[in-house]
Amino acid sequence: MKKIIFISLLIITHTFNLNLHAEYLDGNKILKQIDENMYSKTMVTTSRMIVHGKRRSRTMRVRSWTQGDTRSFSEYLSPPKDAGTKMLKIDDKLWIYNPQADRIIQISGHMLRQSMMGSDISYEDMMEDNETSEIYKAHTIGEEVFNESDCWVLKLTAKTDDVAYHTKNIWVDKEKIIPLKEERYGKSGKLLKTTEITEIMKIDKRWYPKKFVFKDVLKKGKGTEFIIESIEFDVKIPEIRFSKAALRK
Amino acid sequence: MVTKLALRNIFGSGLRTWLNIFILSLSYFVIIALQGFFVGWQEDATREMKEWDLAGGQYWQQSYDPYDPFTLDDSHGPTPKELQEKIKKDKAISILLTPATIYPKGRMRNIVLKGIDPQQKLLKIPTKHLRSDEDEISCLIGSEFAKKIDIKEGEYLVLRWRDKNGVYDAEDVKIAHIFHTTVLTVESNQIWIPLSQLQEMLDLPGEVTIITMKDENYNKQFQGWTYRNLDFLLADLKNMIKAKTVGSSIIYFLLLFLAVLAIFDTQILSIFRRRKEMGTMMAMGMTRPKIIQLFTTEGALHAVFAIFMGAIYGIPLLNYFEKVGMNIGMDAKEWGLSGLEDALYPVYGWKLVLGTIIFVFLTVIIVSYLPTRKISRLKPTDALRGKMTKKKVD
């Protein structure tokens, strides 16, 4: 989940300084501009994740600390059953701490394929390296109106062959340069996952997604909703935060 | 002489002799039929497993462990040169395995995806239904698994996998054919697609997990591959059938016990009834061992005639079973037993028939002999008077 927020934020953060030009802007340029501008060393967010189950929906509150695209730490604040659950990601390793058992478990093997906290995101999805313009080439393939906003439609193709999602289509708001919709495709072109931003907000002169829905298209269901409650940039995060010791605290 | 006399004696007793013989013949029949059933089962199951899955033995990529699904991700390697030649000559086929996910009814289910050459002729898996020339992926699926995920021929199934680099991909695969097999190892929780397509999908050109050999005991070592011969691959089946065979021997013993009980009964009574006859024979100069021999022979002759009687109704019946199969009245696959069809074709080898005959025969001789030991202490004087001698003769 962090990842989704992160990506979305990453892309969105750069909308601010972006000047819009006419017709079919070079996709790579858009990505690049986003990349150049967006990077904040660290980020601390509080968000809600709403999982629509077959029977009922459930809301979880999470606080996340992110540094670059390799390290992140998140802590579940509610509901009571999940409160205190913490996850630490460093490079391609993932540890989960559960307060009830007071154990730190490294998630590996087929556990990674399972859904994270019942959402449409798998642990594997979480493990993906955060994409930047370095990973994808972009082509602007059109313009469309999405949710009453004029958007560029960008087709992103992975530059290397070890990127989890080979291609993506993103709909970027022409004015705010914020991707409002993202579709992730399998190598042979089947749509696998979608992210749709339903509400955006302005913080510190930057545009952010406030609400978005992430969905595993292959699975039955309504997808998982995310709502960002608060976000801070370039906060100093002590090194200890990204250590296993922090999981137990 | 003894045999002739014995023959006359036992036929003299008419109906009850025939009853004894009939019961004994049933023992022969049932033992042979049941043993044949198990031999037939083992042969059927072995044949089926060889035809569908094992052929003459397999090379496993060294990290492959069928009981540990975690190993699947890394269990692939290039086919050794020598084996590639074999594959070209249709003397071997290779199979690639990978974990994958399907979404029947929109619910995730983890499966094993298997790639096999559609042109292969080594295994019975109906790979001719697989088309690798079309754009879409066609797949084969076992009938039992198809039932579980509720899918029919011609329908599509969403399949998701990751290639060797972890890149996601997914495709709607068409169920080209649903096949029926008794061999669970090629049907449960798995889907078959063309090998070349799977290699392409995983970005693993030329790499495979299992190489199935046509020739048995093609036992050459190749770096990175472990050879598994049929003894290893069929060990579970053999053990199970062996145990079943042992378990079913309870029935033979009951039956044999009954038959032997009848013989024993007959012997004791005839010895009891024919004391005077024995006395007379002794008086006429027959030795005690000779008399014992006579009575034992009488008992044993039952077993001989039982062979003939058993043959009269047994051979046609067993032949019939062999041809039509014994209906075992259940779908053994439901029991998780591989290689067992609804009807089972028993196999009766000469070893089995001869062994059973000798076994029953010996048992009958022993049982016929046991009661006759009394004769050894019979005094002719007592016998003539129709008495049994209670104490041993010095």
Add this chain to the structure above:
Amino acid sequence: MLKFLAKGLMRDRSRSFFPILIIAAGVVLTVLFYSWINGFIGMIISENARFETGHVKIVTRAYNELIDQKPYDLGLMNVDKKLNYLNQNYPNMNWQPRIYFGALLDVPDENGETLQQGEVMGLGVDLFSDNFERNLLNLENALASGELPQKQGEILLSQEVASKLKVKLGDNVTMIGSTMFGSIAMYNFIVSGTVRFGIQAMDRGAVIADISDVRSFLDMKNTASEIFGFLPNYKEEKTYAISKEYNEKFSYENDEFSDIMLPLREQGQMSFMLASVDQRTGIFIFFFLFIMSIVLWNSGLMNGIRRYGEVGVRLAIGESKGHIYRAMIIEAIIIGIVATIIGTAIGLVFSYLLQHYGINISSLMRDANVIMSSTMRARVTTECYFVGFIPGVIASVIGACFAGIGIYRRNTAQLFKELEQ
């Protein structure tokens, strides 16, 4: 006359002892065989009932669709209310909520780092409120080491799992899974004992804990995967009747989370399996009784033939043929009854022993996924007390009848001569 005949039988050992011995032996076998077959069928039913099906079981319709995957996220809610209803309306039945779940069992080293990890199949049952499940699952007997969980937080591992993961009694282990709603769940258990079920499917990877622990582990408060119902004695018609009644009230086709009650025979392959087992055991029993009857008929026949000499004497002194014939048959009946009683008694002793101790057949069931105990036991039912009378009395009396016909066929002189022999 009965008294006279009885006396004769008692005094002439050859007239009573051997026939009784033979018939009794035959009856012992019959009783044993019958109780064995009984045990076999009973075992299939009870083993499946205990672990898989109950006599009836309640699940949600959605769960039933995917029942082979045991999806506890589609389990039953408001279980207490349901149990109340069930206990009130079916007071003679026992209702047990259970949770089946798959999880990872993680064994930590002294620093809390993962040492061993393995997949297990969990079973949450009520271990504490009464002894019902403990007895039903035969846990006391299945215990291979340690003791049953006495308090919350304790768990039983199958022997195989314990040795595979190198777990000792008293060790802390962590269960990792997902809650009913998909969140990651972890729960610590102390291994209180190891069990061997004698059921391959369970021995491979089962763990058992109290349902309260499993509920807090999987966030399944007041829920269960399945509710098992047990009759005091399994009766098929009853399971159907109860299911019909319950489903009419609570099962709605358009609500996938409404309940559905399934009788034992309607679950999985039970119907098919039981039908084939019924059929085959029927053939077996018939076959066995047939052969046994022939043997005992034969022995009855011989008893008669032996006494032709005596018959000759009795005819000579003026007894009517009919009278002798009747006397012989009454004797045969007395012998048959006495022998059958003796044989049944001995047979029952053995059957009870077999019922108690059983015979281990684990290697037979290695591959089977139908849950089945690897110890085969006999089961003594009321029929076992009577089944021996078919070959024991009827067959041996028929034998005597046939033998007696000889009396009519031969004349007195001939019979008398046989005495001379």
